[in-house]
Amino acid sequence: MALASGVRFAARALLRPWALLRGTTLGRTEPAAGGGGDGARRFGSQRVLVEPDAASGVAVMKLRNPPVNALSLELLTELVISLEKLENDKTFRGVILTSDCPRVFCAGLDLTEICGRNPAHCAEYWKAMQELWLRTYLSSLVLVAAINGACPAGGCIIALSCDCRVLADNPKYRIGLNETLLGIIAPFWLKDTYVNTIGHRASEQALQLGSLFPPAEALQVGLVDQVVPEDQVQSTALSEMARWLAVPDHARQLTKNMMRKATADRLLRQRDADTQNFVSFVCRDSIQKSLQAYLEKLRQRKG
Amino acid sequence: MALASGVRFAARALLRPWALLRGTTLGRTEPAAGGGGDGARRFGSQRVLVEPDAASGVAVMKLRNPPVNALSLELLTELVISLEKLENDKTFRGVILTSDCPRVFCAGLDLTEICGRNPAHCAEYWKAMQELWLRTYLSSLVLVAAINGACPAGGCIIALSCDCRVLADNPKYRIGLNETLLGIIAPFWLKDTYVNTIGHRASEQALQLGSLFPPAEALQVGLVDQVVPEDQVQSTALSEMARWLAVPDHARQLTKNMMRKATADRLLRQRDADTQNFVSFVCRDSIQKSLQAYLEKLRQRKG
Amino acid sequence: MALASGVRFAARALLRPWALLRGTTLGRTEPAAGGGGDGARRFGSQRVLVEPDAASGVAVMKLRNPPVNALSLELLTELVISLEKLENDKTFRGVILTSDCPRVFCAGLDLTEICGRNPAHCAEYWKAMQELWLRTYLSSLVLVAAINGACPAGGCIIALSCDCRVLADNPKYRIGLNETLLGIIAPFWLKDTYVNTIGHRASEQALQLGSLFPPAEALQVGLVDQVVPEDQVQSTALSEMARWLAVPDHARQLTKNMMRKATADRLLRQRDADTQNFVSFVCRDSIQKSLQAYLEKLRQRKG
Numbered sequence: 001m002a003l004a005s006g007v008r009f010a011a012r013a014l015l016r017p018w019a020l021l022r023g024t025t026l027g028r029t030e031p032a033a034g035g036g037g038d039g040a041r042r043f044g045s046q047r048v049l050v051e052p053d054a055a056s057g058v059a060v061m062k063l064r065n066p067p068v069n070a071l072s073l074e075l076l077t078e079l080v081i082s083l084e085k086l087e088n089d090k091t092f093r094g095v096i097l098t099s100d101c102p103r104v105f106c107a108g109l110d111l112t113e114i115c116g117r118n119p120a121h122c123a124e125y126w127k128a129m130q131e132l133w134l135r136t137y138l139s140s141l142v143l144v145a146a147i148n149g150a151c152p153a154g155g156c157i158i159a160l161s162c163d164c165r166v167l168a169d170n171p172k173y174r175i176g177l178n179e180t181l182l183g184i185i186a187p188f189w190l191k192d193t194y195v196n197t198i199g200h201r202a203s204e205q206a207l208q209l210g211s212l213f214p215p216a217e218a219l220q221v222g223l224v225d226q227v228v229p230e231d232q233v234q235s236t237a238l239s240e241m242a243r244w245l246a247v248p249d250h251a252r253q254l255t256k257n258m259m260r261k262a263t264a265d266r267l268l269r270q271r272d273a274d275t276q277n278f279v280s281f282v283c284r285d286s287i288q289k290s291l292q293a294y295l296e297k298l299r300q301r302k303g
Numbered sequence: 304m305a306l307a308s309g310v311r312f313a314a315r316a317l318l319r320p321w322a323l324l325r326g327t328t329l330g331r332t333e334p335a336a337g338g339g340g341d342g343a344r345r346f347g348s349q350r351v352l353v354e355p356d357a358a359s360g361v362a363v364m365k366l367r368n369p370p371v372n373a374l375s376l377e378l379l380t381e382l383v384i385s386l387e388k389l390e391n392d393k394t395f396r397g398v399i400l401t402s403d404c405p406r407v408f409c410a411g412l413d414l415t416e417i418c419g420r421n422p423a424h425c426a427e428y429w430k431a432m433q434e435l436w437l438r439t440y441l442s443s444l445v446l447v448a449a450i451n452g453a454c455p456a457g458g459c460i461i462a463l464s465c466d467c468r469v470l471a472d473n474p475k476y477r478i479g480l481n482e483t484l485l486g487i488i489a490p491f492w493l494k495d496t497y498v499n500t501i502g503h504r505a506s507e508q509a510l511q512l513g514s515l516f517p518p519a520e521a522l523q524v525g526l527v528d529q530v531v532p533e534d535q536v537q538s539t540a541l542s543e544m545a546r547w548l549a550v551p552d553h554a555r556q557l558t559k560n561m562m563r564k565a566t567a568d569r570l571l572r573q574r575d576a577d578t579q580n581f582v583s584f585v586c587r588d589s590i591q592k593s594l595q596a597y598l599e600k601l602r603q604r605k606g
Numbered sequence: 607m608a609l610a611s612g613v614r615f616a617a618r619a620l621l622r623p624w625a626l627l628r629g630t631t632l633g634r635t636e637p638a639a640g641g642g643g644d645g646a647r648r649f650g651s652q653r654v655l656v657e658p659d660a661a662s663g664v665a666v667m668k669l670r671n672p673p674v675n676a677l678s679l680e681l682l683t684e685l686v687i688s689l690e691k692l693e694n695d696k697t698f699r700g701v702i703l704t705s706d707c708p709r710v711f712c713a714g715l716d717l718t719e720i721c722g723r724n725p726a727h728c729a730e731y732w733k734a735m736q737e738l739w740l741r742t743y744l745s746s747l748v749l750v751a752a753i754n755g756a757c758p759a760g761g762c763i764i765a766l767s768c769d770c771r772v773l774a775d776n777p778k779y780r781i782g783l784n785e786t787l788l789g790i791i792a793p794f795w796l797k798d799t800y801v802n803t804i805g806h807r808a809s810e811q812a813l814q815l816g817s818l819f820p821p822a823e824a825l826q827v828g829l830v831d832q833v834v835p836e837d838q839v840q841s842t843a844l845s846e847m848a849r850w851l852a853v854p855d856h857a858r859q860l861t862k863n864m865m866r867k868a869t870a871d872r873l874l875r876q877r878d879a880d881t882q883n884f885v886s887f888v889c890r891d892s893i894q895k896s897l898q899a900y901l902e903k904l905r906q907r908k909g
Binding site: 179180181182183184185186188191199200201203204205207208209210 | 769770801802803804805828831849850852853854856857858860861862864865866
């Protein structure tokens with residue numbers, strides 16, 4: 001049961017034709033699905049839609065990599081660039097991270113980035129994943145995750161690196177790090193983030209069991225800060241943002257850094273080794289065969 | 304709202320004329336307000352009233368620096384001396400820390416000690432603050448905080464360094480580290496103490512937001528161990544003390560040391576750097592201007 | 607009160623004649639009390655009964671050192687050997703640890719191993735204790751504790767080093783580290799395990815107070831994962847086991863190692879010093895006198 005939704009989402013992600021065909025070049029002009037036609041002033045890249053509100057100093061950043069916001073190399077890169085732009089623009093003090101895809105916040109890693117790829121590509125992909133975590137976890141902006149869909153694995157990484165998390169009360173919108181159920185393991189820095197958020201014992205269990213928590217359990221274990229009806233996720237995220245923006249930026253930023261720097265430094269001290277570990281792990285014949293069989297099974301199910 | 308009570312108390316503290324006029328000399332004979340006329344045997348300094356009960360081995364130590372027990376250099380010094388006396392007297396095994404001032408356990412730092420003072424004075428003041436924390440956090444005595452009033456910032460430091468905390472159930476008696484709301488940040492050793500008490504995630508939020516918890520929330524987050532009606536704070540503190548005194552001193556002291564030594568050692572290893580950080584931070588023009596403006600505003604409000 | 611059950615069990619353990627008379631030789635053929643006459647295929651040593659179920663890959667390991675499963679040097683050694691055998695047999699993926707003695711899971715250290723013994727014996731005993739913890743805490747197998755009786759001190763060590771804990775709902779079956787009440791202190795690696803399981807603040811209190819938690823409190827503080835009626839302990843343990851075995855072994859084992867290795871490494875780095883500390887502590891005249899007086903008192907009570 002625990003794996004079901006994660007697998008289903010991954011399946012759809014992996015089966016989108018362009019995902020299986022595309023290369024790793026960034027900045028291509030592939031049209032994003034579901035482009036908004038409304039009149040709001042928006043900017044952003046293909047896969048990250050940014051809706052800035054200069055008056056409040058808050059921008060809404062929407063992941064738009066349909067159907068399930070799989071974390072492709074492009075999406076990772078665009079997320080980092082979009083965040084950097086907002087951090088360098090003194091107009092903005094906070095960002096609400098949410099999904100533009102229905103029913104999914106973010107399905108996690110894009111397995112096609114590591115299946116059948118050469119070590120150099122896998123390394124590039126993993127470095128982008130590290131970079132996204134480092135940038136979000138230590139961002140000087142207030143980051144609020146408005147989790148309006150399922151949030152497994154890599155989706156959970158993004159949510160965990162925010163300052164607070166609001167989850168829509170839908171039993172299908174589960175959140176957690178379910179890596180073990182796919183036969184892989186979370187990197188140590190993600191484990192550290194889990195421990196910082198829900199404590200050692202809960203992490204020990206959840207990481208080993210690959211638990212995906214439905215909303216009520218996610219709230220109880222401390223993985224999210226609020227669970228609200230689906231149509232109140234955005235407004236609640238804005239209310240939360242207001243609480244955080246009531247604090248003077250400088251003192252808040254220094255305090256955030258004091259709380260999180262040691263955890264980020266652990267990765268910075270051994271970033272290359274972590275990349276090497278990841279690459280040598282996923283490039284093993286046994287893991288590649290598992291991933292291929294997994295993808296094949298998903299294609300047949302879909303077919 | 305969160306700042307309200309803290310600000311109000313600080314205002315009163317800062318506005319007492321003698322606070323603004325007095326120097327830093329210790330041991331002055333300035334009369335303490337509200338000196339008790341009852342017949343109990345008491346000793347102590349001007350600002351710390353000690354009521355010893357040799358029969359039980361427990362002393363009650365009352366902070367008496369009206370109106371809000373602002374942690375002046377004198378009060379810090381007298382607290383350390385009073386504690387040391389009791390530790391050196393084998394008659395005593397436990398101390399109940401409480402306030403002699405109505406409605407306030409302790410309002411925190413005395414801002415007049417760092418506003419408009421030279422770096423040497425600020426350094427002396429900060430070292431006294433470190434010393435109080437080190438002595439209380441590692442005290443061989445059982446320390447029970449009977450929190451009979453508001454307990455922000457520095458008041459919370461004192462409470463957190465005790466072995467257990469009993470809080471009066473009055474919604475105005477809030478407790479927490481609200482430094483960020485004043486534009487300043489808690490030192491790392493206080494952050495460590497917070498994390499040790501309420502965990503990493505709760506600390507991350509509460510420290511950044513400068514949360515002051517009302518009694519029920521303080522109990523839930525683990526900041527205090529019991530919340531009881533105001534007239535039962537002392538008796539509950541005594542009951543708690545009895546539980547702790549039921550344990551053989553030597554085994555309890557070694558265990559306490561095992562739990563807390565690493566945290567204290569982190570400060571001991573970098574005490575000078577911590578002092579230097581504090582001094583250079585508070586002596587910045589921007590911070591001094593903020594403090595002056597803040598004090599001025601308080602005086603005008605009072606006026 | 608808190609000490610009552612622990613003391614009572616220890617008393618009975620210490621009073622069994624063979625415990626007071628026997629030497630330290632391993633592998634003696636002293637008949638185990640209550641040897642089973644049923645037809646199940648079983649193996650194991652005198653004091654550890656192993657009931658393997660090759661079909662499920664799960665073995666039940668029963669402590670059988672009546673009357674209270676005191677952790678004698680023989681029991682410690684046999685536990686390690688039995689566990690090692692199962693780890694080396696690829697048939698097995700999980701072990702359920704439980705007691706064959708009524709009303710007691712395990713009463714903890716066998717004080718006769720450290721009272722009136724020479725330093726070399728005390729050192730040997732302590733190394734066996736460390737070894738058991740290291741082996742169980744880092745075991746590649748899934749370990750589920752089916753706690754069907756009182757579980758103080760050393761019993762709690764065994765339970766804490768498992769992957770999950772199911773406790774029978776009997777108010778007499780309390781669990782915790784009550785060392786301080788006996789005038790001794792838990793070693794740092796056991797403190798670390800406590801902190802990993804129930805957090806820093808709860809550990810600080812429970813370790814100092816020597817708290818033994820009845821089932822409902824043990825569940826609330828996080829010391830056990832489930833509390834069920836006594837006749838459902840084994841079936842619940844099996845259900846829990848099934849959840850853990852649903853995870854691919856390799857990913858689960860690597861994740862378990864990632865969570866626990868740092869804690870185990872702390873002991874490995876200073877194992878000799880830890881042994882030396884223990885030996886010099888228990889060989890003190892004052893501690894030996896306390897232990898002797900304690901044993902004497904128990905014998906008189908029994909008499």
